[in-house]
Amino acid sequence: MKSETHPDYHLINVKMTDGTIIQMKSTWGAEGDTLALDVDPSVHPAWTGGTSRLLDTGGRVSKFKNKYAGLGF
Numbered sequence: 001m002k003s004e005t006h007p008d009y010h011l012i013n014v015k016m017t018d019g020t021i022i023q024m025k026s027t028w029g030a031e032g033d034t035l036a037l038d039v040d041p042s043v044h045p046a047w048t049g050g051t052s053r054l055l056d057t058g059g060r061v062s063k064f065k066n067k068y069a070g071l072g073f
Helices: 057-067
Strands: 010-015 021-026 034-036
Touching: none
Parallel strands: 010 034
Antiparallel strands: 010 021
């Protein structure tokens, strides 16, 4: 491998939304920098498998379901 083509891989601090800080290796920032997350994978439903309610603003979901009712949706 060429030494000049790969980014520097170093330890950074990652601050979760609940305030806990963990250390990870990353190419982001510099050694010891802190990355604050807006979306925390430890509590977000996309990663935890939680359920969330779908908001039907303006009847869009209902309109979609009625339009494509015969296709198995």
